[in-house]
Amino acid sequence: MADVIDIRGLALTYERDGRxxxxxxxxxxxxxxxEFVAIVGESGVGKSTLLRVLIGLAQPSAGTVEVRPSPDxxxxxxxxxxxVFQDSRLLPWRRVAANVGFGLEWRGVPAAERRxxxxxxxxxxxxxxxxxxxxxxxSGGQRQRVSLARALAEEPDVLLMDEPFSALDSxxxxxxxxxxxxxxxxxxxxVLFVTHDIDEAVYLADRVIVLTxxxxxxxxxxxxxxxxxxxxxxxxxxxxARALRAELSQRSAEL
Amino acid sequence: xxxxxxxxxxxxxxxxxxxxxxALPRFGLLNAALVPPPxxxxxxxxxxxxxxxWLAAVLSSLSHYATGLLVGSLLGVALGxxxxxxxxxxxxxxxxxxxxxxxxGLAWVPFAxxxxxxxxxxxxxxxAIGVFWIVFFATQGAIRGVDRDLVEVAEAFGFRSARxxxxxxxxxxxxxxxxxxxxxxxxxxxMAVVAAEIFGVPGxxxxxxxxxxxxxTDIVLVYMLTMAALYGLIDSAFVAAQNWLLRWRT
Numbered sequence: 001m002a003d004v005i006d007i008r009g010l011a012l013t014y015e016r017d018g019r020x021x022x023x024x025x026x027x028x029x030x031x032x033x034x035e036f037v038a039i040v041g042e043s044g045v046g047k048s049t050l051l052r053v054l055i056g057l058a059q060p061s062a063g064t065v066e067v068r069p070s071p072d073x074x075x076x077x078x079x080x081x082x083x084v085f086q087d088s089r090l091l092p093w094r095r096v097a098a099n100v101g102f103g104l105e106w107r108g109v110p111a112a113e114r115r116x117x118x119x120x121x122x123x124x125x126x127x128x129x130x131x132x133x134x135x136x137x138x139s140g141g142q143r144q145r146v147s148l149a150r151a152l153a154e155e156p157d158v159l160l161m162d163e164p165f166s167a168l169d170s171x172x173x174x175x176x177x178x179x180x181x182x183x184x185x186x187x188x189x190x191v192l193f194v195t196h197d198i199d200e201a202v203y204l205a206d207r208v209i210v211l212t213x214x215x216x217x218x219x220x221x222x223x224x225x226x227x228x229x230x231x232x233x234x235x236x237x238x239x240x241a242r243a244l245r246a247e248l249s250q251r252s253a254e255l
Numbered sequence: 256x257x258x259x260x261x262x263x264x265x266x267x268x269x270x271x272x273x274x275x276x277x278a279l280p281r282f283g284l285l286n287a288a289l290v291p292p293p294x295x296x297x298x299x300x301x302x303x304x305x306x307x308x309w310l311a312a313v314l315s316s317l318s319h320y321a322t323g324l325l326v327g328s329l330l331g332v333a334l335g336x337x338x339x340x341x342x343x344x345x346x347x348x349x350x351x352x353x354x355x356x357x358x359x360g361l362a363w364v365p366f367a368x369x370x371x372x373x374x375x376x377x378x379x380x381x382x383a384i385g386v387f388w389i390v391f392f393a394t395q396g397a398i399r400g401v402d403r404d405l406v407e408v409a410e411a412f413g414f415r416s417a418r419x420x421x422x423x424x425x426x427x428x429x430x431x432x433x434x435x436x437x438x439x440x441x442x443x444x445x446m447a448v449v450a451a452e453i454f455g456v457p458g459x460x461x462x463x464x465x466x467x468x469x470x471x472t473d474i475v476l477v478y479m480l481t482m483a484a485l486y487g488l489i490d491s492a493f494v495a496a497q498n499w500l501l502r503w504r505t
Contacts, residue, residue: 055411056410056411057407057410057411079413082411082412083411085404085408085411087404089404089405089407089408091405091408091424091427091428092503092504093427093428093430093503094427094503095503102408102412102423103412103413105423106412106413106414106419107413134502134503135503136503136504136505150412154412
């Protein structure tokens with residue numbers, strides 16, 4: 001199947017106070033439609049930077065990012081990607097439903113349709129009754145669900161997630177991980193998921209990419225063989241996590 | 256219980272204050288012509304209202320107030336937003352602001368009279384200048400203080416133009432800060448009303464000067480209390496509007 005994202009030779013250098021720092025170098029990554037890819041690496045290695053490049057918040061200094069929308073979407077003006085931030089970043093002056101419909105506004109989706117789409121997305125993340133609440137009235141987990149709904153409302157080719165559950169308590173985190181897997185099953189979305197939590201990456205993803213080095217590139221790639229739906233206690237997951245940990249510590253020892 | 260207690264104490268304090276005020280001129284400790292007792296006020300108010308002077312003065316002052324407030328805040332929000340959003344505007348205006356900002360509003364009175372004559376426009380001008388600076392700085396600070404993360408959300412969801420950034424993120428996020436400035440301006444403008452009208456523009460200030468030159472101190476007091484009451488009313492209405500507008504906050 002044709003890749004939905006094809007990243008080749010991606011590099012990014014930023015300059016601050018006259019000092020140039022190379023964050024990413026020579027990064028190649030291809031993702032197939034419907035695939036769930038997790039990216040792990042130490043904090044500060046450039047995982048988030050990669051997502052920022054993909055969403056257009058940062059400009060690469062070299063390389064190409066090619067996005068190939070599925071044929072039925074080529075005519076539409078839907079954006080190729082949508083991002084779920086680490087902190088929910090809801091707009092506090094908008095009610096929950098208006099937050100979910102936020103991204104639809106600039107494409108001129110009529111208000112009635114926006115409301116309808118927002119409601120459908122809220123139903124999908126099981127917050128159907130909370131559309132008229134203000135963000136400050138929600139719990140951390142609920143806010144992150146709204147943030148997910150806001151990104152899903154865009155109907156992106158690829159859903160980008162930047163450590164979306166790392167600020168949540170462990171029970172809420174596991175809950176949301178399962179929700180994400182269910183939603184992915186229902187919508188068939190392609191997901192690129194950044195995390196520093198190896199167990200999370202292994203539980204969620206079909207394929208885990210290890211980002212290492214300064215500047216960072218792809219250090220290793222491991223396929224997770226356990227079938228969906230998964231069991232957290234599946235020994236195959238533990239085995240894959242062990243392999244990943246070994247890979248990571250070896251890579252950082254080489255530096 | 257404590258709340259009731261505090262209300263009772265506050266009422267008691269006010270009662271004592273009025274009592275002492277009433278007693279001083281009444282027992283000849285103060286000249287009643289210079290310090291009229293509070294009991295003289297209702298009659299003075301009634302006569303001002305009957306003659307129609309009170310309403311005319313209040314309406315004309317309120318119209319200066321509202322117009323000056325509107326003009327000053329619109330300009331303040333517009334220019335404050337521009338200099339909060341664009342570094343270029345801020346840098347270009349930095350020294351102009353430092354030069355003009357320290358000039359007290361009342362120092363503009365001579366020019367106000369030369370440019371507009373002893374007309375309502377002169378009063379509006381004086382009021383607007385005071386309001387402008389307060390709202391300008393409040394807006395500039397509020398716009399500059401908007402969380403970069405929220406601006407990034409807009410960019411990530413496709414809002415890349417300066418106009419979209421302004422409408423979708425900056426203005427709503429800066430509203431609390433702008434409202435604080437507006438509320439300060441609300442009080443400041445009321446002071447400017449009297450100051451501007453003392454020079455002869457019809458309104459409460461002018462009426463007070465007339466009364467004082469006739470030593471009608473009870474009438475001066477009527478207007479002082481009128482202004483206090485009107486300000487209380489306006490400020491309460493503003494706070495109610497503010498609470499509604501900012502109901503999204505915790």
